[in-house]
Amino acid sequence: MSTESPSPGAVSRLVEAATAAPSLHNAQPWRFRWLADRGLLELRAAMDRCLPHSDPHGRALHMGCGAALFNLRAAAAEAGWWPACQVLPDPYDPRLLATVRLGRPPAEPDPPAEPDAARAAELAALSGLAGEIRRRHTSRQPYSAERVPDPVRAELRAAAEREGGQLLFASPWHATAVLELAGDAEGRDYADPGRLTELAGWTELPDPDTPTGDQAHQPAPVRDFAGRRAPTGREPAGAEGPPPQLALLSTAEDRPADWVRAGQALERVLLVATAHRLSASVSSESLAWSALGWTARDPLVPAGQVHAVLRLGYGAPAPATPRLPTHQVLDLR
Template sequence: MPTDKPRPQTVTALVRAATAAPSLHNAQPWRFRYTRDSALFQIRAALDRCLPHSDPHGRALHMGCGAALLNLRVAAAHAGWRPVTRLLPDPHDPRLLATVRLERADGDPDLAALHPAIRRRRTSRLPFSEKRVADPVRAALREAAESEGAQLHYPSAWHVRTVLDLVHDAEGRDHADPGRAAELAEWTDPERTPDGHDFAGRMTPAERTPGESPFEQEPQLALLGTAEDRPTDWLRAGQAMERVLLVATRRGVSAGLSSAPVDWSDARWADRDPMSPMGQVHVVLRLGYGPRAPATPRRPVAQVLQVE
């Protein structure tokens, strides 16, 4: 019989789905606290997983936790629960990024339908074909971003080249900065950090210059952003990013991610298309069709979940 509280195995399954979210260098900067009596999740920042040089303001941390929040909401809707969400609910506790209270009610069917894509979603650094992503798919991805309070913009050809140049330059600056280079080495060395991200040569396809073989000659980029640039906007952008990625996965579209130019404040303004109403770009997506990318390691649920 249905109960007004989820079973322990359901709680574990929801957190396992949440932790499948992408994060900068696969740092997985989240903790989950679940209170049985109130059926309430807290999503908290894991400060021991933050990146003070690569992410000095915590933008990427908030976006990673926002992506995990979206997955939690999707999994809850799939399991027959309505997730009631609050962002940054306690101004005196900045590590508490969001709460999710589970109510026994019909979940959002659009969210629930994304559940199978959670385990299939991959961040791809592999070559894509030259096949263009169709307009109806592009529209669906834009709607996914807008449903989470963000915007998705497809830059024109001239702006694509500008963004690629910015990403390439930002990567070079990252390697030249001792603090960022050390963090990159720490979180991408599989021998030092088993759950870190191996960049397979350190430069993602989105960061390669047009025409560099074997990657596509004309990368299909999308810019995801919000009107403003506050911690709440970062959390919304993270949820929007993951919703776009899940919809893309359902449609058979692969995606790569880069936040490199956004991480340098003096270059961030140039990501924007002056013809777009988007106020702040948070991440650059590279879209296309290609082989299935390998999965990245995930921390066990027992390491990130506290039940009270």
């Protein structure tokens, strides 16, 4: 790989794409540091944006940063860079979640060697998903009853597997049970003073007079994962026939590195879904409650640790949620 490295402007554009990733309560718990002399970009946890009540173990923080890492990889590939990533590279620095070395991929040999061909194929796949980053928005509106076709489901499962995850579509009875579980978790959130205060602090609508940079943590005003109600002043996008189409994202293990891996798998699945014009929303609230999380698994289907539940379907386009400006999350050295 070439020793050439991107300019500060190019790094800023990559980080801007990374920060379009989803995160719990739109907390955006990431910080980036560009070490120009080493051609290395660090991804760090932003501890001032952690959620101690909603995310006591840091799983959602790691997943959000993992999703941002995948966006960064896709944007880098589109710009012609090969992102060589290392997750949790320093056991003595747990806030350093990943490093990304950006270099130009070597010229393809003739005939292409197998590793080079595989890397070229992955670069092409990542580059193809980069265009979906700005189109991906969480939608908690009702979806139509149209079923996600089996070939598309297969692509979504393959996307998760490519990042070391597993995506299982819930059977009708399991979807109903998981939906009830999500509703129970939402109810528990509203009954827990700490989570309720945290939820209000991160999800209230911003004052119109607030500068854009200060309202960047504010997501959409609807928290209903099932899409049973629409935002104030808007009609539902359509009736969703019960049960909704749910998919569970899991990894074999349940360690911080697996949480970052799950975040990358989640974002890859969401971008593939966006490419197929699917709407999606994600719930991890029930999994944060230790008394509820284990019940999300289907006892009839072998799976590892479930990290997120996705609701997928066809619905009206959703608006984007605000993001912090790049200069607030990127340190150029």
